[in-house]
Amino acid sequence: xxxxxxxxxxxxxxxxxxxxxxxxxxxxxxxxxxxxxxxxxxxxxxxxxxxxxxxxxxxxxxxxxxxxxxxxxxxxxxxxxxxxxxxxxxxxxxxxxxxxxxxxxxxxxxxxxxxxxxxxxxxxxxxxxxxxxxxxxxxxxxxxxxxxxxxxxxxxxxxxxxxxxxxxxxxxxxxxxxxxxxxxxxxxxxxxxxxxxxxxxxxxxxxxxxxxxxxxxxxxxxxxxxxxxxxxxxxxxxxxxxxxxxxxxxxxxxxxxxxxxxxxxxxxxxxxxxxxxxxxxxxxxxxxxxxxxxxxxxxxxxxxxxxxxxxxxxxxxxxxxxxxxxxxxxxxxxxxxxxxxxxxxxxxxxxxxxxxxxxxxxxxxxxxxxxxxxxxxxxxxxxxxxxxxxxxxxxxxxxxxxxxxxxxxxxxxxxxxxxxxxxxxxxx
Amino acid sequence: xxxxxxxxxxxxxxxxxxxxxxxxxxxxxxxxxxxxxxxxxxxxxxxxxxxxxxxxxxxxxxxxxxxxxxxxxxxxxxxxxxxxxxxxxxxxxxxxxxxxxxxxxxxxxxxxxxxxxxxxxxxxxxxxxxxxxxxxxxxxxxxxxxxxxxxxxxxxxxxxxxxxxxxxxxxxxxxxxxxxxxxxxxxxxxxxxxxxxxxxxxxxxxxxxxxxxxxxxxxxxxxxxxxxxxxxxxxxxxxxxxxxxxxxxxxxxxxxxxxxxxxxxxxxxxxxxxxxxxxxxxxxxxxxxxxxxxxxxxxxxxxxxxxxxxx
Numbered sequence: 001x002x003x004x005x006x007x008x009x010x011x012x013x014x015x016x017x018x019x020x021x022x023x024x025x026x027x028x029x030x031x032x033x034x035x036x037x038x039x040x041x042x043x044x045x046x047x048x049x050x051x052x053x054x055x056x057x058x059x060x061x062x063x064x065x066x067x068x069x070x071x072x073x074x075x076x077x078x079x080x081x082x083x084x085x086x087x088x089x090x091x092x093x094x095x096x097x098x099x100x101x102x103x104x105x106x107x108x109x110x111x112x113x114x115x116x117x118x119x120x121x122x123x124x125x126x127x128x129x130x131x132x133x134x135x136x137x138x139x140x141x142x143x144x145x146x147x148x149x150x151x152x153x154x155x156x157x158x159x160x161x162x163x164x165x166x167x168x169x170x171x172x173x174x175x176x177x178x179x180x181x182x183x184x185x186x187x188x189x190x191x192x193x194x195x196x197x198x199x200x201x202x203x204x205x206x207x208x209x210x211x212x213x214x215x216x217x218x219x220x221x222x223x224x225x226x227x228x229x230x231x232x233x234x235x236x237x238x239x240x241x242x243x244x245x246x247x248x249x250x251x252x253x254x255x256x257x258x259x260x261x262x263x264x265x266x267x268x269x270x271x272x273x274x275x276x277x278x279x280x281x282x283x284x285x286x287x288x289x290x291x292x293x294x295x296x297x298x299x300x301x302x303x304x305x306x307x308x309x310x311x312x313x314x315x316x317x318x319x320x321x322x323x324x325x326x327x328x329x330x331x332x333x334x335x336x337x338x339x340x341x342x343x344x345x346x347x348x349x350x351x352x353x354x355x356x357x358x359x360x361x362x363x364x365x366x367x368x369x370x371x372x373x374x375x376x377x378x379x380x381x382x383x384x385x386x387x388x389x390x391x392x393x394x395x396x397x398x399x400x401x402x403x404x405x406x407x408x409x410x411x412x413x414x415x416x417x418x419x420x421x422x423x424x425x426x427x428x
Numbered sequence: 429x430x431x432x433x434x435x436x437x438x439x440x441x442x443x444x445x446x447x448x449x450x451x452x453x454x455x456x457x458x459x460x461x462x463x464x465x466x467x468x469x470x471x472x473x474x475x476x477x478x479x480x481x482x483x484x485x486x487x488x489x490x491x492x493x494x495x496x497x498x499x500x501x502x503x504x505x506x507x508x509x510x511x512x513x514x515x516x517x518x519x520x521x522x523x524x525x526x527x528x529x530x531x532x533x534x535x536x537x538x539x540x541x542x543x544x545x546x547x548x549x550x551x552x553x554x555x556x557x558x559x560x561x562x563x564x565x566x567x568x569x570x571x572x573x574x575x576x577x578x579x580x581x582x583x584x585x586x587x588x589x590x591x592x593x594x595x596x597x598x599x600x601x602x603x604x605x606x607x608x609x610x611x612x613x614x615x616x617x618x619x620x621x622x623x624x625x626x627x628x629x630x631x632x633x634x635x636x637x638x639x640x641x642x643x644x645x646x647x648x649x650x651x652x653x654x655x656x657x658x659x660x661x662x663x664x665x666x667x668x669x670x671x672x673x674x675x676x677x678x679x680x681x682x683x684x685x686x687x688x689x690x691x692x693x694x695x696x697x698x699x700x701x702x703x704x705x706x707x708x709x710x711x712x713x714x715x716x717x718x719x720x721x722x723x724x725x726x727x728x729x730x731x732x733x734x735x736x737x738x739x
Binding site: 204 | 627
């Protein structure tokens, strides 16, 4: 385990927000042997006391879309760098996507990843497995065996089966094992070989455009199938205005659909690629202001349930190439929280942050909701309000540097992450 | 005016004055009025023609232009380079610079690749076509040819007909013509001429007659099979029938409207063979004007770069 040794600490004078217990007040917290207390038990002395005026403490955050490169591309990210990046970004837990190499479609690969987690992780890492073998959308993956070794969700992210029959059967099959199904809604044909959002800008740049329709067709398919099978489906990383409308309608109709959005899509639009900036080439692509507005509204109104980091690391040599040849994706674990706070522009963003990056992600995965009530093994994040800082992707924990936020000035900063009762990151 | 650019990456970047300046320089060269250029203004310079996609006209015209200015020019083609061994474009360009190149002329299938290279190497980069993005030297020679025949292009109506979606020539011409005050119509099948082009300042139509009837010049474009990954129209025969230019098109067109084509020409598809060879077409004029225009481009960019390096 790669964790800092301090286990008995006093967190004094911070604002505590816990949506699960409906707490929002200034209160002292005490951690003793990894357990949270609301008063000093006097048995063990604190090794460290933190004065946290102007800080906010939230229950542990969980990222719903982290792309893991173990096994497959450890020069881009290894388990140590991945989990340290997550901890630095405020996440006590992450859910990794199954697009490893080899793919996470078999128990042996899952066990290999779990072994690396055991050796190197400073936080909790939950694993998703492939919905179909190698995420090719041809044969259903061994979901029962994957569940048995510890997979909690299944997905073909960043793809989705193009064959409706396979998709339908895979979902029916997954239902038996009570696995969370995460769909990455992109029509395979309309999105193949595309580089950016389809618009006047893509025409100007001569790049292949991904139309909103590519996403909206797939979103509607999942909504119809969710309704037909009466199973929950979680839609990952919405990017278009139309998708938000479809999800809103589905929720109003009582269909078991949940969704999330990446923090990058809350802050940026396609203008970020107007000079062929590879680091802003994301999947789904950054779209237009009307889309960003709809995503923000959807998030605030609860049609979109969560915000993810869409952390997708690529080593410099894989990324520093021609725009259309460069892979889609950007790192995001270390910036997602600050990005969320900045994009929402709320006077008080913390209750929303607790809901969209802590409670709801846990709820979607069927996990126990983290809370700041005494007695449990504690997961929490401490954020310093109004603490300007400039993100330097070359000075982070991730081995990769493909971020659209390099040099960005943020206003609030994660200063401590506690996972399973132990400090996984601090810079206080 | 003073020319302040080291590289020519896109027509979109140029001001109307810069476009006119290049064209005037080309005119001096063509009419042998510029004695400096004739005496070899690029003598001792080494230019690398880095052509990662097939080309006849552009490659040869740049070679002739460079040699006419006294430069040494070496052409490297994609299939004959280490790119086939897995070397990246970035490494290839850095090696070419290390070999003493004073300029790189780049043709590449990736949009934005000249801009990418311009941030990596110090020498001038001349864009000779980057995917479906831009082909500045082609547009400048097209505009040169239009000006030669029609004079001032302000308020002149130019129709570009064909595969606009995948055409870098269409985009560069669109920017150049709009900057000089012309009115541009983009025409062709709905699948190859998205309405969103209107946001870039063009008129869009899918009706051939409407595209042709009031045009002062019609620029035809080849179907870019190599960039298409899906079906955009049923067959070349149907394309020729609906959008091809034939003798009967002349009855719709203005009597003095000229026909341009950047080549390579697909006779019987975008234009009937007889029409391509008729005196309405200025296709070969475009090709020969391409030498003077490219001489002007090379002289301005490379000599500007050298004079800055000496400072």
